[in-house]
Amino acid sequence: MLEFKLPDVGEGMHEGEIIQWLIKEGDAVKQDQPIVEVQTDKVNAELTAPAAGVVRRIFFSEGDIVEVGTTIFTIQEEDGMPAPDTGIIEEEIQVMRSVDVKVNAEPIATKPYHEAVRALATPFVRQMAREMKVDIEKVKGSGPAGRITESDVKHFKENNSITRGNAKHNDEKILQNLSPIKDAIQAKGVEDEREERIPLKGIRKKIAEHMVKSVSTIPHVTHVDELEMDRLKEFKNQLKEYSDDKDIKLTFLPFFVKAIVIALKEFKTLNASIDEKTNEIILKNYYHIGIATNTKEGLIVPVIKHADQKNIFQLADEIRKLAAQAREGKLSINQITGSTFTISNVGPIGGMHATPIINYPEAAILALHKMEHRMVVRDLEGVIRLMMNMSLSFDHRLIDGVTAVHFTNRIKELLEYPIRLVVEMR
CATH class of the missing domain: 4.10.320.10 (E3-binding domain)
Known part of the structure; x- marks a missing residue:
């Protein structure tokens, strides 16, 4: 008898939810045939049979939460399959006859199990x-x-x-x-x-657990600032011809990614995390930027790996593709793990400022809010500028308020004067 234990199909996965059984007890299965769909941390995984045989026992129901390493079903392998117990079958036939049920005994006595068709x-x-x-x-x-x-x-x-x-x-x-x-x-x-009850499970449950872990572990502080977007908008429009030639839709987000990466290299504690087991600060010299994306299943954070090594057009193309995959539920584990800093772009929806929750175990997250024309004072005169607010939540164990302000000031400098952004790209 072969016991199938729930494997770790993610990075440090501790448990999974049984989404759908694709077989039943008594089904004959082939090696590598899909058996069950399990939802891990924000992705679905289809697990397959390790060997050919008959499914003898299923230990969990759909919707159950199972810890990694727990046996979820057993398979009687082909070489060890028992012969059919014709005595039991004949007894069942007699019982059915006694209640006036017409039975064709021949196919029952000659088929010890049935082939699963899926x-x-x-x-x-x-x-x-x-x-x-x-x-x-x-x-x-x-x-x-x-x-x-x-x-x-x-x-x-x-x-x-x-x-x-x-x-x-x-x-x-x-x-x-x-x-x-x-x-x-x-x-x-x-x-x-008057009331409707919906089970808290799947991705929404994982998000809830992640948020509780972040807020209960990290002392959050949020710094809000504003920046002018007029020069960046003009610069982006100048690049439109080139982006159209490459069939790439150019948004403001890739410029923020580049500016943030440059600032992270100068303010290393914002690209860090704390190892709570060893009491060490981990300063990361790689720049994997998470982009919080709203989907019908909840908030998913696809990750742009090595963002410092990609140009504006490459970033724009990758952001678009990752967002599409996130909304279609097609992201792999590798595409949603390993981020070192996260951006939450809520501007298209609206809002002036917020307190974004840090994507644990990162040290900071930057939320971008809506752009709008406002009256501001420049050289003692009132003028209209295209303005946008940004909210930086940071881990106060690692980052002081002064450092956070210097960090956002650096981002402002690079975006309000895009020529500086171009000069400092590497």
Whole structure:
């Protein structure tokens, strides 16, 4: 009997949530056949059978949280599979006959187990089908070897929505003739909808745990400042022709990444962390910038590795691709781990300032807020400038307030005068 223990499929993963079993007890499986989908820290992983055989026992249900190293199912390998117990089968046949059930004994006595038949699809497509409330086992795949694609799921959903729409129309006609009953049902429904309970699980639970860990461990201090964006906007517009030639959408974010990296090299404690086990400060000489991205599953932080080694256009292209993968749920563990500093760009949504929560175990996070034209005083005269606020939350164990202000001043200097940013890029 082979015991399958939940492996560590991430970096330091301690537990995972059973999202979906792809087999049942008694199913025959092949080696490397997908068995179960598990959600780890912000990504889904599809685990496969280590050997061919029969699934004998499943120890956890969908939605259960399981610690790494715990046995989640067992497989009776092919070489050690027991012969069918025909005595038990005959007994079951007699019981069914006694309650007047017609039984064909031959296929029962000759099949000790059944072959599991399962649609061929990636974890992303399966998750997409669940969210669209589509039974993926009913979808016909158009991909190689019958693999189900995203378009197959969408096509199935559209076709079945039409059928359901007709059924709904017929249901409504019936309800029109039962208006007193309908009114009673609706009145009761209003009363029943005062509360709704949703399980705190999956990515949302991981985010909650991460936020509690950060706030309870790190003494947060937030410094807010503003900067003029007029010169940077003009500089970005001048580069538009080049970005269009490269088919790259150029935003302000890549300029912030470059300015932050330059400032981090000068103020090393903002690119650091504390090893609480050894009581050491770890100063990092690599620059992996996390970009907080809002998705329907929650806040995901894809990471730009070695941001100091990439130019503005490379950063813009990578930011766009990572954001798209995050929203589609296609990021790998490597793409969401290892950040040394995080940017949270909430400007497109709005807001003047905030207290962003540090992405533990990092030392700081910078939130970028909305741009707007404001009246400001320059040379004792009121003028209109394109302004933007930024909020820096930092770990007060590592960083003093003076250092934080110097850090944001350096970022302001580089962005308010983009020629300096260009000169200092390396």
